[in-house]
């Protein structure tokens with residue numbers, strides 16, 4: 265049986281400037297959906313590209329003293345590099361300056377003109393060049409563009425007009441009959457109101473500059489850049505040159521666009537298609553904006569975030585994960601460096617990184633690196649199995665709604681539960697009991713199987729990380745040939761596979777503030793070679809108040825040859841403590857030293873002296889040294 269097709273697109277971006285993190289957000293969402301659909305065994309066509317014509321680009325090129333094509337060539341190359349760096353799996357990249365596109369735009373323009381839906385008249389009104397949009401006097405807000413608030417220019421020129429008004433009722437009926445066509449519902453309501461306000465015929469040609477596709481029957485005119493741009497979606501689907509492909513992929517399943525251009529995609533574009541007698545796309549989804557410290561990104565505000573620098577610093581998957589986890593599709597979301605670091609440390613380095621590291625190191629140490637076949641089962645194993653199966657099921661339900669944020673939250677519930685499963689089953693204790701070998705096999709198998717499932721579930725969002733996990737688990741098949749049916753029932757992993765040595769997938773980012781606001785944390789990195797006390801969480805560790813204390817005075821405690829009584833300054837408070845270090849230090853050796861102390865230890869009476877705190881010391885066999893922190897002022901905190 266042939267696979268079901270799925271065609272999705274991003275907007276084609278203007279190469280007037282380099283792309284910022286907002287563009288990277290949109291394309292990461294689209295890429296995640298494309299990869300998810302491939303996982304669901306669809307035949308996917310994923311398109312992105314560049315919108316290269318228009319007055320804005322022509323002016324930019326002039327300012328830079330180069331031809332428009334030289335200008336866009338350079339910027340478009342930077343788009344393509346960015347998508348490569350971000351691991352975007354687009355199947356095609358369309359440039360509106362390509363010949364395949366020019367042919368389609370001219371063909372369509374001619375066709376609509378021939379049927380009488382394009383006519384010549386004169387335009388008099390306003391134009392916003394940054395948005396490439398025509399406005400009527402009454403639509404302006406304080407004399408400025410109602411969309412972007414920038415100044416508009418007066419335009420008076422001979423133009424061709426597209427009879428949009430003729431299609432108003434048909435369009436409204438279509439939108440009302442197809443509730444899924446415009447999403448989310450807030451955008452749908454906006455569009456319905458807009459259409460009810462009346463559709464004007466649209467000016468679809470310009471004569472006062474050259475950078476565009478000539479109108480085929482009147483070369484003085486060039487095609488309006490939005491008419492030109494929207495048509496890209498059928499050019500790439502093979503409208504003129506590959507009818508079989510076109511039949512397969514058109515109508516598109518999803519046009520993912522920013523909320524500010526939903527109007528072009530759900531009004532102008534459908535009317536062009538209606539005029540052509542072509543089916544309308546199944547859905548236009550308007551995503552929200554990325555806001556930086558409360559403001560929309562813009563060059564003039566100086567808050568534009570360069571995705572290339574971020575990827576170089578943190579890697580592509582951390583950026584993709586952050587954007588998809590933090591921003592609910594359809595709503596605006598905030599970008600902040602600190603929030604990004606918190607996510608990397610808590611979710612990626614800690615939760616996910618530890619699970620992989622602990623699992624692989626235990627399979628390595630306890631079973632010579634070979635995943636055992638499962639043995640005896642206990643209730644805790646069944647609970648993990650059930651959660652794993654349920655997560656895979658819910659995953660499909662939430663991903664089908666493009667609710668990627670909820671999907672990721674659910675996967676992290678599974679990751680956290682699996683970390684807890686390690687603590688509950690204590691494989692390091694099972695390995696010491698001969699009669700528990702079968703239980704240990706089950707635990708190790710279950711951990712590897714859950715990680716295999718997690719790698720597949722995360723592959724649409726974090727393709728590089730998923731591949732790393734896959735490789736470290738020693739999986740023999742190519743991750744990208746795996747389909748959802750391979751993970752729907754727990755237990756699909758074959759025993760006997762040799763895992764590789766664990767390697768860190770996300771290093772912790774050490775920046776000053778991050779430990780203060782780091783969110784959930786499960787456990788500290790396992791150290792394979794030494795026996796440790798049971799793990800504590802970062803929150804538990806944070807309960808210990810460790811500070812630098814300056815020793816003001818020290819003396820021996822009468823009739824106790826191990827004890828010294830110390831007076832210490834904690835930067836504003838002097839305390840007395842008793843410490844069992846008399847065999848290693850003479851009192852005078854300690855005076856003036858800055859030592860480390862726990863200051864919130866419960867007070868204890870030792871030989872009648874109340875000791876309020878404890879000095880930290882390192883010791884092995886009969887050696888001991890107090891931990892000193894020279895040059896740190898008394899009262900400094902240890903974090």
Ligand code: ME8
Pocket residue numbers: 274275276277278279285286287289290315493494520521522523524525552553554555560561
């Ligand atoms: O509008 N947050 O191109 P464009 C999130 N060429 N997404 C953002 C964003 C932000 N702060 N800023 C931009 C055009 N975007 C036309 C499209 S399609 C036939 C023609 C994303 O370069 C968002 O997807 O101005 C938005 O719709 C798109 O970039 C606009 O890109």
